[in-house]
Amino acid sequence: MKTVYSDLHGLQHAEAEYIRGKRVASFEMPRRVELVLERVRAVALGPVVGIGDYGLETVGKVHDAEFVTFLSTAWQAWSAENGEIDAFPNAWPPPRASRRATKRPGAELGRFCIDMSSPIMAGTWTAAKAAVDAAVTAVDIVAGGDHAAFALCRPPGHHAGRDYFGGYCFLNNAAAAAQAFRDRGYGKVAVLDIDYHHGNGTQDIFYDRADVLTVSIHADPQVEYPYYSGYAEETGEGAGADFNLNLPLPWGTEYTGYGAALATGLGRIAAHGTEALVVSLGVDTFGGDPISHFKLVSDDFTRIGQAIGGLSLPTVFVMEGGYAVEEIGVNAVNVLSGFKA
Ligand code: Q9C
Numbered sequence: 001m002k003t004v005y006s007d008l009h010g011l012q013h014a015e016a017e018y019i020r021g022k023r024v025a026s027f028e029m030p031r032r033v034e035l036v037l038e039r040v041r042a043v044a045l046g047p048v049v050g051i052g053d054y055g056l057e058t059v060g061k062v063h064d065a066e067f068v069t070f071l072s073t074a075w076q077a078w079s080a081e082n083g084e085i086d087a088f089p090n091a092w093p094p095p096r097a098s099r100r101a102t103k104r105p106g107a108e109l110g111r112f113c114i115d116m117s118s119p120i121m122a123g124t125w126t127a128a129k130a131a132v133d134a135a136v137t138a139v140d141i142v143a144g145g146d147h148a149a150f151a152l153c154r155p156p157g158h159h160a161g162r163d164y165f166g167g168y169c170f171l172n173n174a175a176a177a178a179q180a181f182r183d184r185g186y187g188k189v190a191v192l193d194i195d196y197h198h199g200n201g202t203q204d205i206f207y208d209r210a211d212v213l214t215v216s217i218h219a220d221p222q223v224e225y226p227y228y229s230g231y232a233e234e235t236g237e238g239a240g241a242d243f244n245l246n247l248p249l250p251w252g253t254e255y256t257g258y259g260a261a262l263a264t265g266l267g268r269i270a271a272h273g274t275e276a277l278v279v280s281l282g283v284d285t286f287g288g289d290p291i292s293h294f295k296l297v298s299d300d301f302t303r304i305g306q307a308i309g310g311l312s313l314p315t316v317f318v319m320e321g322g323y324a325v326e327e328i329g330v331n332a333v334n335v336l337s338g339f340k341a
């Protein structure tokens with residue numbers, strides 16, 4: 001399996017995020033994917049290739065134009081007012097307030113940013129755009145005949161919606177990959193999100209569409225980020241009714257419970273008549289993850305990969321979360337090795 005990688009990800013290197021009132025060192029860091037890359041090489045998973053440049057068209061198919069303009073110019077506006085300091089919002093629009101644009105960068109951030117974990121810095125746009133390009137490059141590798149490919153990208157993407165960012169995510173790499181499959185003639189596409197957190201952005205982007213089925217297995221949103229979505233009753237709307245499946249699981253979930261949910265999700269993906277699959281590959285379901293509460297062990301990731309491989313679908317894996325940095329390489333690559341076996 002080929003791995004798509006660009007070192008431009010290093011341009012996003014947030015110093016801090018805010019967790020429960022505390023300013024702490026960012027859990028989402030460049031070293032995460034560097035260690036996955038090391039593991040890819042150690043097990044000889046396959047060649048490592050660079051990214052293509054897909055311009056703004058791909059991004060524009062899954063994000064609103066106003067949001068793309070905002071994100072690509074946010075640092076310039078913020079740093080002109082505030083200097084070289086990581087950008088966080090300083091206000092959010094309350095329900096029923098005006099959605100109109102303001103003249104202050106901190107207030108503009110509040111219009112598009114959903115939390116306090118995702119600061120914008122000088123290289124954020126370049127890094128986020130490179131991550132989308134990695135995901136779409138992986139799609140082109142599969143469309144070119146490979147059975148599967150791995151987009152080893154960061155910042156992650158699944159919390160970014162059509163017009164918002166957060167949860168360490170700025171642009172939705174997996175959604176761009178799913179859309180790219182559609183644009184290359186794959187009629188029915190599915191996204192399987194196995195990150196510990198609900199893939200709210202991906203759900204949002206495809207919520208009213210039947211051509212891209214979205215399935216997410218994640219921690220119960222009543223107790224876990226992103227809190228305001230990820231419930232089982234969210235099943236899609238309009239043409240997309242019944243084309244979104246959420247499988248929330250309690251804190252403490254081990255492979256017994258996880259594997260059962262995975263089997264349900266894979267069954268739905270098979271029933272969809274899926275022609276191409278995108279996997280949002282988060283490994284923050286690991287028991288040792290510092291911000292999560294599932295209890296998977298490293299060997300469980302091999303089993304997850306095997307189960308996904310059982311679908312025998314053209315598949316693109318897109319890196320998402322995973323913050324137990326020392327184990328992230330083994331855990332992520334176990335999924336890919338399991339898939340191949
Ligand atoms: N107490 C991804 O895994 N902070 N994003 C949550 C919980 C945000 C995770 C704080 C976590 C985002 C891609």
Ligand code: ZN
Pocket residue numbers: 195196197282284320321322
């Ligand atoms: Zn996550």
